[in-house]
Amino acid sequence: MGPLSGLTVVDLTRALSGPYATLLLGGLGATVIKIEEPGSGDVARGNVPYLGRDGVHRLPQHDDDLSIPFLERCRGKLGITLNLKHPEAISVFDDLIRDADIVVENFSAGTADRLGIGYRHAREVNPRLVYTSISGFGGDAPGDSGKAYDVTIQALSGLTLASGSEGDDPVRVGLPLGDMVAPLFAVMGTVAAVVKARETGLGQHVDVSMLGALTSMVAVEPWGGYAATGMSPRTGNFLNRLAPFGIFAAADGQVTICAANDRFFTRLPAAMGMPELLADPRFATRAPRAAHADEIHAIVASWTAGLTVAEICERLAAADIPVSEVRTPEEAVRDPRVRARGETVPLAHPDHGVAEQLHGSGLPIVFSDTPAGFDGPAPHLGQHNDRVYGGLLGYPPERIARMREQGLL
Template sequence: MNAAQPRPLEGLTILDLTTALAGPYATLLLAGLGARVIKIENPSNPDTMRNNAPYLGRDGVTLQKRDAGDLSLSLLERGRNKLGVTLNLKSEEGRAMFVDLARHADAVVENYSAGTADRLGIGYATLAQVNPRLVYTSISGFGADELGGQNRAMDTIVQALSGLMLTSGLAGDAPVRVGVPIGDLSAPLYATIGTLAALLQAQRTGRGQHVDVSLLGALTSVVACEQSDVMERLGQSTRTGNTLTRLAPFGVFATADGHVAICSPTDKFVAALFGAMGAPELARDARFSSRDQRVKHADELHARVEAWTSRVPTAQVVDTLGALGVPCGAVRTPGEAVRDTRALRRGETTRLEHPVFGDTGDVVVTGLPIRMSGAFTGFDRPAPQLGEHNAAVYAELLGLSDDQLRELAARAVI
């Protein structure tokens, strides 16, 4: 990819009031697509992710911060391609400055608890009065309109409430938490889609709007894509471990030296699989000759598949089935997976460098898995230091002088 190409969202200005993961990931995507994202932090109480272990510094990766040069991987990853300013929104002057910034912005993204932005005087209703075309995106635990009772959420809580924890594992197992923060990562995808759609509408109509995405709603919507409760009513367990009964043979199977994923739901695939197993006659067996019968006899079918794979090395299973066109893949560690040469080449994952010390830790993080033929997408600037772009942003957008900025800093407004 050529960084000199135009960027899809070039010319758009987005004010970023987000913290932690769900919000910063949404604005990271927008920054990776070329928007000017201005990350706003309290000068005395900045984003908590700045203190998240592990850290990257001169000596590589550590679990404890040893000196000022050690920077949180969370910040280095989620802050890329963003501008960083400080602003105390709890002060009257700071709120007034933010309202002025909003006059020049195309969008605001925030992930406060529901109602917090309104209490601060920087909610959508207030900002829409000064900038009617503004798109205002809120990412919250349960929705911007859920102001009473439980309105704070973290990924594990949302995984629990969404039903996700009782879709993995086997019947009778304890709930299984998905190892990546899938709630905190799915909601920002919907928030980004909603923000872009609202920006397109604002370009046509001149009117912005409030985009409202909840972590619980996003993850529950994902869970609802797989009709687990319907399968349960039909006598199938909602928890089938490493296999998927309704598409049998479909799942993860032990090999002689690891595990392999095999997905053969169609007659063509399953015939090729049976041939590789040395049992082509199974394709004519009444129990396995149609999709419905394979679902009915899924446990027996999966046991037969694993009886074969367990005697064969993973690479051999993959090579054999791959040559026959059967979808399959080795089960890899996260470290192996993120270093896939295809993912690195395409920018879907990327090596993270310290802004001062360079590549000191062989750290691979998320890239931007969106490629375009006529535009640059991705990250080519490091995360900002706290308040690094105060002078540039406040001078350009608000016309403030160096003397004014020094005075504001002395009074802890910025």
């Protein structure tokens, strides 16, 4: 029932960046047909931990246990197998894309062409097809660009030297942002290309690089301006140009305080019991506060250290100053506000149902007329072969059996 209902996506992706893109397309209502290698499947099937009939374990306990990361990123997809290196694979692939709307792949640049299933081939079969590629460095990258992994992209984008404090070693961001930002742009580009294809009848190639996507986000901050003015771009848990702004230790935890403008700051000294701060020329307005960020942050930190998280939040909330507790990821995904909006959802095993203690990403978009979300759990390997090849493509049972015998499925 989502806004992309009626569209069909042929999913050639694996690992994280590609499967996350097709997860989002499926959550928006598209039918996603996920193609996996017979026997082994998506490499994410081997990621720990696992969920099965006996709950969560670090290692699989039964043959039907499934990787929790796989369960997260492959929900609602129709799972089929196809050996893309088999001589007959291209004709089957052509049948799959002939009436499809979108193909998404995240092979290394050039791999799809070498397999004979790249964009040039696909557009001959279906001219209105939108063919989306996600790769480390883009389809036009030099051949010596190297392999792309999340930490590789974080390092090359400058992100690892954006976090932390001046003089610290590079910091890997805890979320795999290198793998997750590119899919967001890929989905944006794919939907835009589908809109254009409906107008012209012609699809196109959407080419997104992980490095370009993440670096474009890093570039939002004025790094050149920092360098030109001698400001340190690495300020740890604080943002000096908006001081006081950051994470402060309380007596029993941590809080964020964001008095990012003069309107908020004028209320902060009274809430802290330090009205004299308003008369201090170092702190009276935003620009001087940024220049004296370390000093105002130290004053606020000294105040928060003597209070509990609850006391700080109560006092600052009463003064209408942005404040929050710092939570663990496990606490955050259970927030009743995000659960009520479907922004996080319980994960389910295809055989053993919902695991209430496990939460996956929801679709953080609420549509007024076309409800969206993930329909069903991730599939077992090849679970929907008969449904797709027999029901969708109309292959007779004998042909499907022969394809299995020949190692095509």
